[in-house]
Every structure is written in C-alpha cells, then in structure tokens.
Amino acid sequence: MNTMMGVILTGAKNNRLKELSLERSIAAVPVGGKYRAIDFVLSNMVNSGIRNIGVLTQYNYRSLMDHLGSGKEWDLDRKNKGLFIFPPYLSEYGTGWYKGSADAMYSNLSFFQRSDEEYVLIGHGYAIYNMDFEPMLEQHIQTGADITIACRDMSDISAEDQKMLGMVELNDEGRITDFKEKSINPKSNIGSMGVYILRRTFLIELLQDSAAKGLTDFVYDIIIRQTDNLKIYAYMFNGYWRPLNSIQLYYRTNMELLNPKVRQELLMDRRKIYTKVKDEPPAKYNEEANVHNSIVADGCIIEGTVENSILFRGVRVMKGAVIKNSLILQGTTVERNAQLNYCILDKGVTITEGKSLNGDVEWPLIVGKNVKV
Amino acid sequence: MIRKEIVALILAGGQGSRLGVLTQNVAKPAILYGGKYRIIDFTLSNCINSGIDTVGVLTQYQPLQLNSHIGIGKPWDLDRVNGGVTILAPYMKTEKGEWYSGTADAVYQNIHYVDEMSAKYVIILSGDHIYKMNYSHMLAFHKKNRADATISVINVPLEEASRYGIMNTHDDGRIYEFEEKPEKPKSTLASMGIYIFTWDVLREYLVNDHYKASSHHDFGKNIIPGMLADNRKLMAYKFEGYWRDVGTIRAYWQSNMDLIELIPEFNLFDPNWKIFTPNPVYPAHFVGDSGKIEKSIIAEGCMIYGTVRRSIIFPGVVINAGTVVEDSIIMSDSLIGSNTEIYTTIIGETSVIGNNVKCGVGEFAVNEYNPKVYDSGITVIGSNTVIPNNTVLGKNVVIDNYVTPHDFDTNNIPSGGYLIKGGDKK
Numbered sequence: 001m002n003t004m005m006g007v008i009l010t011g012a013k014n015n016r017l018k019e020l021s022l023e024r025s026i027a028a029v030p031v032g033g034k035y036r037a038i039d040f041v042l043s044n045m046v047n048s049g050i051r052n053i054g055v056l057t058q059y060n061y062r063s064l065m066d067h068l069g070s071g072k073e074w075d076l077d078r079k080n081k082g083l084f085i086f087p088p089y090l091s092e093y094g095t096g097w098y099k100g101s102a103d104a105m106y107s108n109l110s111f112f113q114r115s116d117e118e119y120v121l122i123g124h125g126y127a128i129y130n131m132d133f134e135p136m137l138e139q140h141i142q143t144g145a146d147i148t149i150a151c152r153d154m155s156d157i158s159a160e161d162q163k164m165l166g167m168v169e170l171n172d173e174g175r176i177t178d179f180k181e182k183s184i185n186p187k188s189n190i191g192s193m194g195v196y197i198l199r200r201t202f203l204i205e206l207l208q209d210s211a212a213k214g215l216t217d218f219v220y221d222i223i224i225r226q227t228d229n230l231k232i233y234a235y236m237f238n239g240y241w242r243p244l245n246s247i248q249l250y251y252r253t254n255m256e257l258l259n260p261k262v263r264q265e266l267l268m269d270r271r272k273i274y275t276k277v278k279d280e281p282p283a284k285y286n287e288e289a290n291v292h293n294s295i296v297a298d299g300c301i302i303e304g305t306v307e308n309s310i311l312f313r314g315v316r317v318m319k320g321a322v323i324k325n326s327l328i329l330q331g332t333t334v335e336r337n338a339q340l341n342y343c344i345l346d347k348g349v350t351i352t353e354g355k356s357l358n359g360d361v362e363w364p365l366i367v368g369k370n371v372k373v
Numbered sequence: 374m375i376r377k378e379i380v381a382l383i384l385a386g387g388q389g390s391r392l393g394v395l396t397q398n399v400a401k402p403a404i405l406y407g408g409k410y411r412i413i414d415f416t417l418s419n420c421i422n423s424g425i426d427t428v429g430v431l432t433q434y435q436p437l438q439l440n441s442h443i444g445i446g447k448p449w450d451l452d453r454v455n456g457g458v459t460i461l462a463p464y465m466k467t468e469k470g471e472w473y474s475g476t477a478d479a480v481y482q483n484i485h486y487v488d489e490m491s492a493k494y495v496i497i498l499s500g501d502h503i504y505k506m507n508y509s510h511m512l513a514f515h516k517k518n519r520a521d522a523t524i525s526v527i528n529v530p531l532e533e534a535s536r537y538g539i540m541n542t543h544d545d546g547r548i549y550e551f552e553e554k555p556e557k558p559k560s561t562l563a564s565m566g567i568y569i570f571t572w573d574v575l576r577e578y579l580v581n582d583h584y585k586a587s588s589h590h591d592f593g594k595n596i597i598p599g600m601l602a603d604n605r606k607l608m609a610y611k612f613e614g615y616w617r618d619v620g621t622i623r624a625y626w627q628s629n630m631d632l633i634e635l636i637p638e639f640n641l642f643d644p645n646w647k648i649f650t651p652n653p654v655y656p657a658h659f660v661g662d663s664g665k666i667e668k669s670i671i672a673e674g675c676m677i678y679g680t681v682r683r684s685i686i687f688p689g690v691v692i693n694a695g696t697v698v699e700d701s702i703i704m705s706d707s708l709i710g711s712n713t714e715i716y717t718t719i720i721g722e723t724s725v726i727g728n729n730v731k732c733g734v735g736e737f738a739v740n741e742y743n744p745k746v747y748d749s750g751i752t753v754i755g756s757n758t759v760i761p762n763n764t765v766l767g768k769n770v771v772i773d774n775y776v777t778p779h780d781f782d783t784n785n786i787p788s789g790g791y792l793i794k795g796g797d798k799k
Contacts, residue, residue: 032656263656279652282407299642
C-alpha cells in the first residue's frame with residue numbers, strides 16, 4: 001500500500017502505570033512475554049502495507065528509541081522511507097517540548113509535506129490489538145469522509161476504565177455526531193480507538209490552521225471542535241483491543257493472553273507481531289519444574305512452580321519458588337522458596353530466598369526496576 | 374578494501390550421510406540443533422565472537438536451506454560493507470565446471486577470495502561441529518610460535534583415538550607426525566579439523582597439490598602430511614571444552630540431550646558468548662493447564678498441553694493433551710496429536726503425528742533398511758511427513774521425508790522397520 005503513511009503518537013505523559021512508566025513511555029511497556037506495547041500498532045501498520053512510518057516521542061523515550069532501533073525487525077530499515085523517530089527539538093520558533101498531539105505533528109510538518117502518500121493513518125503506542133487497516137481505508141474512501149476514526153463497542157472494558165476513553169455517538173450512517181473525551185456519563189458504549197485516517201494534505205491544512213490559532217491537541221482542538229463541520233465517520237472494529245491506561249488494564253490485558261482465543265487473535269494470526277530480537281536460547285525446564293497455564297519466553301530457566309503467569313525473557317525461577325497470577329518481566333530472578341501471588345515484577349528484580357509477596361487481583365503488587373526484595 | 378588480518382573459510386559441503394533421512398534434503402551444517410539453532414550457527418557465532426568478520430562459507434551438497442539460513446549474515450552481524458559473509462559455491466570455469474573434489478580443492482578453487490581480502494592468515498573451519506571456541510586465542514598462539522600451520526586438537530580417550538586423525542607432538546606442541554585413524558595410536562590428541570595457516574604458505578601448497586593427479590586434495594590426507602614432510606612448523610593447539618562431531622544419529626541425539634542436564638557441560642546461556650541464529654517470529658511459548666514439562670528445552674511459539682520429559686522441542690511445535698513425549702527431539706512446526714506416546718524418537722520439521730499414535734515402542738530390532746545408519750534404537754521420522762492416527766511404530770524405525778497417509782499400507786511398523794518412498798533395502 002503506497003497510498004497511506006503512518007504516524008504513531010507516544011508522547012502523552014501520564015503515570016497511570018505507576019512504577020512501570022516511571023522510566024519508560026507507555027509505548028515501551030513490556031507486554032505478553034516478549035513485546036513492547038508499540039509493537040502492536042507498528043506491526044499492524046507494516047502488516048497493512050504501510051512502509052513510511054513516523055514515531056513522535058516525548059517523555060522517557062530512551063527505552064523506546066533503543067527498542068525500535070533502525071526498524072529492522074519490522075523490515076523498516078529502508079533507504080527509501082521506512083521508520084523515522086521524531087523526538088522534540090529546539091528551533092528558532094519553538095521551545096522544544098511538544099504541547100500536544102497536534103503540536104507534535106505540526107512540529108514535524110515537513111515529514112508530512114515531503115511524503116507522497118495520499119492518506120495518513122494516525123495511531124497510538126499504548127494499545128494492544130491486531131488489526132488490518134486496509135478495510136478501514138477502503139471505507140474511508142468509499143464514504144468520502146473527511147476523517148475516519150476506528151471505534152468499537154467498549155462494553156468489555158470496565159466503566160472506570162471507559163472514563164479514560166473518547167466515547168462517540170453515531171447516526172444511522174455511522175457518522176460521528178458527538179465525541180466526548182473522558183466523559184463521566186457516556187451515552188453509548190462506542191469508543192474511539194485513537195486511530196484516525198484522513199487525507200495527508202487535509203491533515204496538513206488542519207495542523208496549520210490549529211497552529212495559527214494556538215491550538216495544540218488533535219482530539220480536543222480538531223476532532224471535538226469540528227464534529228459538526230467535518231464529515232467524521234466511525235469504522236467499527238470487532239476485535240480485541242485494550243488500552244494500557246491503568247495498572248488494572250495492564251495486568252488484565254497480559255493475563256488475557258493466557259486465553260487461547262485472545263492469544264490466537266493477537267499473536268498467532270497470519271498478521272504477525274514483530275519485536276526486537278534478543279538472541280536468547282530457548283527456555284530450559286529442570287526436573288522440578290511445574291508450570292501450568294503460563295506463557296514462558298526464551299532465556300528462562302525454571303526449577304520452581306509457575307501458574308497463571310507470564311515469564312518474560314531471561315527469568316530464573318529457582319527450586320521451591322512458587323509464582324502464581326503474576327507478571328515477571330525480563331531478567332528477573334525469583335530465588336528458592338520465594339512465593340509470589342498477584343505481583344508485577346519489573347525488569348531485573350531479585351526476590352531473595354523465602355520472601356513472600358502478595359498483591360490483589362485488582363491491585364497487583366508492583367516491584368520497580370532492578371529492586372532487590 | 375580494508376586489509377583483513379584473518380579470513381575464515383567454513384567447509385559446509387558435507388552430506389553427513391550417516392544421519393540418514395535427516396540429511397536427505399539438507400547439508401549436515403543446516404541440521405536443527407538445541408531447540409533453536411542450526412549446526413553451522415556455532416561456527417559462525419564463534420567467528421563473530423572471536424572478532425573475525427570475514428567469513429566464506431563453502432557449500433556443495435543440498436545448499437538451499439543453508440543459503441536461505443545464512444542470507445546476508447544479519448543474525449551474526451556479518452552484513453558488512455567490508456568483509457561479512459560470502460557463500461562460495463562451486464562455479465563454472467572457462468573450460469568446465471568442477472565440483473569441490475576435496476577439502477583442499479574447495480579452498481584452492483577460492484584462492485582469489487582470500488587473496489582479495491589480502492589476508493595474512495586463514496582459518497579453515499568445519500561447519501558441522503558443536504562447540505564454543507575463541508579463535509583469537511588460537512591465532513595469538515599461531516603468531517607467537519611463528520608457525521606455518523596450527524591445528525586445534527582435543528584429548529580423546531585412548532580407546533577411541535583410532536577413530537580420529539591423531540597428532541603426535543613434541544613437548545613444545547610441535548607436530549612431528551600425523552596419523553589418520555591409526556591402529557595403534559601414539560597419542561590421544563585428535564585433530565578437530567580446525568586449522569590456522571599463514572596464507573602465503575598454504576597458498577603455495579594448495580597450488581602444488583592441485584596439479585598432483587594422485588592427490589585426494591584433502592587437508593588431512595595431503596596438505597598436512599606434505600607440510601610435515603617439508604619440515605614446516607606445525608603446532609598443535611590444545612582445546613579444552615565441549616566439542617562434538619554429531620556425525621551419527623546416536624551422537625546427534627546425545628549431544629542434544631546433553632543440553633538438558635541440570636548444569637550442562639555445554640552452556641547456551643552464556644551472555645558473553647551468545648550463539649546467534651535467525652529468530653523466528655513467534656510469541657513466547659504457552660504451557661496449558663494439562664501441560665507438564667520436566668527437564669526439557671522448549672522454544673518459542675510452542676503450545677504444550679501434554680507431558681514432555683527429557684526432550685528438545687523446537688519453535689512452533691504443538692503437543693496436544695493426553696500425549697506423552699519422552700527422550701525425543703521434535704523439530705520446528707510439527708504437530709503432535711492427542712493421546713499419543715512418543716519415546717526416543719527424532720521428528721523432522723513440519724511433520725504431523727496423529728492421535729493415538731505410538732512411536733518407539735517394543736524391543737530393539739536391527740533396521741531392515743540401512744542397519745549401518747539406523748543402529749541406535751532411535752526411531753527417526755523425516756520432515757513434512759504425516760503419520761496417521763492409531764499408527765504404531767517400533768524402535769529403530771525410519772520413516773522418510775514427505776510421507777503421506779496414503780504411503781502407509783499398515784498401521785503397525787515393528788521395530789527395525791521402515792517406510793522409504795520408492796526405496797529398497799540398502
């Protein structure tokens with residue numbers, strides 16, 4: 001598809017993921033044993049034939065840069081187009097930091113001006129889903145919409161978490177008649193997935209117009225303000241989609257990967273999810289290993305018990321250790337006879353011999369990066 | 374062109390004929406090993422980990438798999454502007470095309486490759502051994518001794534020494550005699566088929582050897598004895614550590630099984646000596662509620678709902694519920710049905726084993742197809758093969774590659790039996 005380029009927004013600062021997002025942007029949060037959140041939108045774009053992709057970064061973007069590298073895992077290390085990363089920069093006209101999503105794109109307007117694709121797909125780095133964007137573009141062209149927004153029925157996301165989303169109202173034709181960001185009492189269950197398609201030249205116009213008025217946010221200042229003036233259509237997506245907006249959603253999304261249906265749709269599909277490779281050897285199970293209903297990544301060595309959990313790459317579970325209902329991130333060691341239940345251990349954590357940590361299904365206990373307990 | 378101090382040449386043309394159906398469609402260096410790797414990955418990773426960034430891979434037998442595996446050398450960081458990896462296949466000359474007629478001939482035919490790199494030294498490696506070795510230490514040893522050739526040797530038990538090429542050395546490590554498979558070995562230092570030569574010296578010997586009609590054009594048979602006869606300085610470099618030539622089905626199986634020991638002699642987990650290979654795009658593996666895994670290696674993309682004991686499972690394998698796999702090697706993307714029993718069996722890539730199948734059961738019997746190759750009691754099932762539901766296979770059975778259910782005229786192949794497409798007994 002040489003008709004559409006992609007932009008991924010990763011900038012918004014929030015600490016909804018607590019310790020997990022202290023030192024990394026949400027797009028760089030580890031998911032599902034070997035992925036980072038951004039792998040999903042990026043792979044979706046590549047699998048939909050998009051070959052010209054810009055990533056706009058702002059907060060804590062070092063780990064993201066490190067993860068994306070030259071884009072070779074996504075086949076985006078190209079001479080012609082490929083992957084571009086746009087951290088904020090100082091110029092004669094600006095202070096550097098992006099003031100919002102529209103400002104971030106406006107600050108890199110030349111990226112849009114120099115590209116030659118007819119359409120732009122804007123996505124975010126915080127959501128976990130496997131989606132083909134081509135039918136969405138087809139619908140966009142066929143309806144003659146100014147902007148098409150990917151939407152879905154958000155009933156499978158808790159009311160509390162729905163409050164973080166943009167909720168929409170549609171008329172019979174699927175045109176969006178009302179869009180409310182972070183609404184307290186949404187009138188429908190249809191929510192925006194934060195994925196937009198519009199004509200590239202039209203986006204440039206909108207961005208220039210907003211900038212002239214001192215407006216900086218794509219959703220508040222462009223979509224919401226102009227819901228009545230513009231033909232904004234919803235593209236309904238029926239698949240699995242989870243935004244990593246809270247610790248509860250982060251934990252739940254990871255745990256849902258233990259469900260074969262979710263895993264099949266997200267990870268075992270013909271449209272594969274790509275990620276940075278680490279050259280770890282395959283996982284090794286020793287004699288006392290006892291693993292059930294769990295995901296285990298390469299480089300793990302297991303001698304203990306693991307149930308309903310996800311072990312990311314290079315985790316060591318020593319003899320007598322018992323891990324239940326937990327997410328154990330890369331390179332963490334759980335020593336002999338330690339017990340974990342409902343815990344999220346960040347990278348490089350050590351749980352020393354015999355320690356016992358217990359969280360709750362609604363409030364898993366989080367241990368920050370490189371901490372020794 | 375930046376001058377390269379040392380260039381590596383990997384001899385990867387070997388068929389590995391004693392590996393039977395496993396090497397029918399791939400060269401021995403391309404056989405899967407250890408749950409993720411192909412055998413040549415060890416030599417390639419040794420090169421890059423030793424700082425050698427110019428590597429020629431000499432292919433001949435069934436090179437397709439090997440070529441696509443190596444590609445432009447990305448997984449080993451060998452995609453270089455200067456040097457990198459180059460596949461050196463036999464090619465047409467002005468008058469005629471020639472196959473590589475021996476190890477020395479293979480190098481002779483690629484003299485211009487080494488010349489072009491202006492290399493001072495050349496290291497000749499074999500692509501079908503499992504080991505980790507820092508070649509830069511061996512090169513330092515070669516330079517320190519101002520040797521013409523340095524041969525890496527390993528101590529083998531005296532009773533096995535007659536199976537190897539044995540180096541007889543003085544106390545200082547200088548080789549005075551080389552004996553190929555001696556009946557009465559004088560030493561236990563076996564050649565590992567790893568040679569460092571000072572290029573100018575080797576070049577001269579290769580050219581002379583090329584014109585000798587009686588020569589086998591082989592390093593062990595011709596080049597090394599020739600250098601010794603000329604009183605050249607040949608040094609033995611002692612290697613200590615894990616080194617296996619997995620030339621037989623038993624040795625291949627055993628070397629895989631060595632990896633699942635509690636503290637394996639051969640450690641794949643060393644962060645300072647990683648073994649590189651193309652990474653398949655798979656999610657982390659999943660162990661179901663009914664899954665049970667003991668003392669095994671499980672790769673990415675697997676889904677384990679059955680019981681796995683003492684086995685090596687490659688990427689993308691599915692093992693269904695009620696199934697037991699013991700002491701076996703299952704290669705990439707194979708599917709094992711439910712309520713099936715698999716004991717001491719090697720299963721090739723992308724094969725399907727049906728439900729209620731039994732593999733590797735009964736008493737040992739001599740293989741009727743090729744007792745020289747299939748002598749270990751291990752049942753071997755080729756790649757892309759389908760074993761129908763309710764089939765029983767005994768021990769020491771061999772099933773060909775690309776077998777379909779139509780090829781079976783019985784659902785019971787007792788120990789020592791075989792199913793080879795269009796094949797008669799050997």
